[in-house]
Amino acid sequence: MYLIDKLNNDIKNILNSLGYNDDVQVVKSSVPSLGDYQYNGAMKLAGMNHINPRELSEKIKVELDKLPDYTNINIAGPGFINITFKDEVLVDYINNIFKDFDKNIYKDENDQTIFLDYGGANVAKELHVGHLRSANIGEALKRLLNSCNIKTISDVHLGDWGRPMGLVMLEIKKRMPELPYFDENFTGEYPTESPVTAEDLAEIYPIASNKSKEDPEYLEEAREMTLKLQSGDPGITALWKHVRKTSVEDIKKTYDLLNTSFDLWEGEADADKEIPELLEYLEGNNYTEISEGAEVIFVNEPGDKKELPPFMIKKSNGGVIYDTTELATLYSRLKRFKFNDIWYLTDSRQELHFVQCFRAAKKCNLVPEDVKLTHLSFGTMNGSDGKPFKTRDGGVMSLNSLYNLVYNECFNKLSDSIEDSKREETAKIIAIAAIKFADLLPNRTSDYIFDPVKFSDLNGKTGPYILYNTVRIKSIFEKVGEVEFDKYHTISSPIEREIILHLIELSAVLKKAISGSILNEICEFVFKLTSLYNTFYADHYIVSEENKETQESWLVLSDVVYKTNLFILNILGIDVPERM
């Protein structure tokens, strides 16, 4: 980082001395034959100051030529300035980060905390592929932020309240009406064992959901059941606790598999407890209005092209709704935690909901001025035909099925040299790498085409490719054995120079990933690094190299690449196997 920073600063100082001001940001040269980096600001500055851009560029070049670190400074086209680093500078750089890896990592200095809301797995429903993105993106963002000196608080935010819960309870009642939970005259202790297993629940919810769509009477019963739960009926509450606990244990297994963890396992039910206090606040300050029998907050702002539907606090029957819970959750978090920003990770279909929610929160002065609210949406998930993704039988694919599919591909491809006792563990690590990398590679905001084949691809720009080559670098160190290396001497081939130039970018990539909450560039970075290294690897035989200085240099370079790969794979939530 400091190399690029230094270049930016050098140019900035030159501009200042010439009487101009610009937030200088050099970029990697798009014509590598002309230089390592380019500065494009001269054209803009010239335009603003009505002077000739090439003349300004010339003046900058004259000053840059006087500095010791750069060479081959040239001006092209309307005023692009191309700058090349002297080899000695790059050699110093690689030696520095070899000694202190941390020097190449961006560190935020603002002492920030970011709250992450993963936008919810639902209790009593199996995790399906739709949950993959928020888990992977959320976990990777969390690790990215933590690596760069930013604190996080993560909450899984379970969907454990509302009608879906009512439906599950109702279906359990239909199946086992004799259970004491449904007996209003029951006065004893409720059983400590759950009457349902996770497998039962996976079956129960879809059935209940379908019945409610076809049978109005069933729906009405579900409404009553939901009301009982929400009004604290002791039997139903006791049953609900069993359902939640059973389901959470099951959900946790899948999240563990994905190397995803949370500081908080809260849910909508927790927010429900805050609702009376929130209502008191909102109503006490006259923030709500009655409209069509419901209690709402109007959230239109000047400049809206279309009137937004109001944010709903109470339904006309007096019940609360998703919107209420969302606001109560925010209310509760602001009361209990201190953070600078809150990131909601859900797919883009909830865009409107969050716009309404953020506006309502602001309008009601719930959120301090310096706290930001951000909806990190991602594209809706479609099948390869562009229609919403469905499995062959018309359902949603569960995360476990996807995993098994990829796992089998990986297992079958394992090398014979891997001991029997490690085969399953290794295949698991590779499968998760394949899934995560495929999921994190596309831009977060673009629409998402879900294709199981894409995830099972183990060649090319994939997780397994990066793992394979990372493991291969490691085996070089095992092969060379006791050889000591602590200095990179000279750049002996163009590809080495390219690798070092790429390593320089790491810090900027991390910074940009944080500011845009995007991970695809990190994926691209590690792929490019691996790929460059492979080119190097293919024509440089490190183990048998006879010139000791050259071998030492190559080992230092390999070490930095290896550590960088481990660092990034860790951010992405990907483990590295011993062998593969």
Place this chain on the structure above:
RNA sequence: GCGACAUUAGAUCAAUUGGAUAGAUCGUUUGGCUACGAACCAAAAGGCUAGGGGUUCAAGUCCUCUAUGUCGCGCCA
């Protein structure tokens, strides 16, 4: 109907936020294992950036119209 977002190579995605010759991967074709692990490397073909009009030194990127698609639009979550 209204609104938001999208449309880039046969397929899946990029493009440093307005910068030079639009890049990768898969697939296709070709070459490379008697040297550190071939889940690898090297090379080729493949593009009027959906279409029209504009803004400027410079447009895939900004404005405008058209077409197509996805999503959303008060008591579901």
